[in-house]
Amino acid sequence: MSWEIDFLNAVQHLLRNEFLDVIMPFISALGNAGIFWILLTLVLLIIPKTRKTGLASAIALLIMLVTGNMIMKPLVARLRPFTVNTAIELLIPPPLDFSFPSGHTFASFASATAIMKNNRRFGIPALILAACIAFSRLYLYVHYPTDVFFGLIFGVLAGLAGCFLANRLAPRLHIS
Numbered sequence: 510m511s512w513e514i515d516f517l518n519a520v521q522h523l524l525r526n527e528f529l530d531v532i533m534p535f536i537s538a539l540g541n542a543g544i545f546w547i548l549l550t551l552v553l554l555i556i557p558k559t560r561k562t563g564l565a566s567a568i569a570l571l572i573m574l575v576t577g578n579m580i581m582k583p584l585v586a587r588l589r590p591f592t593v594n595t596a597i598e599l600l601i602p603p604p605l606d607f608s609f610p611s612g613h614t615f616a617s618f619a620s621a622t623a624i625m626k627n628n629r630r631f632g633i634p635a636l637i638l639a640a641c642i643a644f645s646r647l648y649l650y651v652h653y654p655t656d657v658f659f660g661l662i663f664g665v666l667a668g669l670a671g672c673f674l675a676n677r678l679a680p681r682l683h684i685s
Contacts, residue, residue: 513653517590520647521597529648534601537645539638540613543570546620549635553624560684561675562627568678569619569664569671577615577663582607590653597650604651611652614643614660615667622668623675639664 539545550570553563587609591597606612617639625632643661646652652660679685 513655514590514594516654517647517650518594521650524648530600533645533648536641537601537613537649537651540617540642540645543573543612543616543620545638546570546616549624550620559628559631561679562624562631564679564682564684565623565627565668565671565675566620567671568674569623569667570616572667572670573612573615573619573664576667577610577612577660578606581610581663582612585609587653587656589651591650594650599650601649601651608652609656609659610663611643611646611656611660613646614639614652614657615664617642618661618664619667619671622665623671624668626668626672 546566547570550563550566553559553566555563586607589604589608591599591603618636621632621635621639624635643657646657647654
């Protein structure tokens with residue numbers, strides 16, 4: 510864990526500035542409770558041409574909710590880095606749940622992967638936003654690098670699983 514605190518401290522020393530201090534909380538807030546991804550998924554579900562993409566994203570987000578928030582976070586029960594390095598001044602209110610895996614990163618990459626797999630035009634910006642949200646969690650000192658790394662890996666896997674299941678369910682739901 511020592512290298513992870515060193516990494517977070519390096520991010521603070523090398524990259525922290527007034528501009529990012531304003532932008533990063535905003536970017537991170539897009540991932541709060543997965544709200545951006547949930548709203549995007551609802552829009553995709555409403556539009557007939559993107560309904561299967563929306564279904565894949567919805568399934569991926571459900572996988573994330575169950576495996577990440579309901580199983581892994583309480584099972585691992587990892588404290589957040591700002592509880593270890595109490596000298597850090599947070600730019601956002603301290604999250605109250607556990608640190609592993611990063612739920613923001615998990616949800617972002619779950620939805621973005623499902624979108625990318627079905628629609629490259631929307632998928633590329635979605636993956637860029639997912640990466641920005643993931644980085645914001647490090648910048649804001651609320652996750653360790655391994656929280657974010659595994660959130661990304663689990664998110665991609667959930668997105669792929671969402672696509673697989675959506676492809677299986679779409680004909681039964683009369684979604685093309």
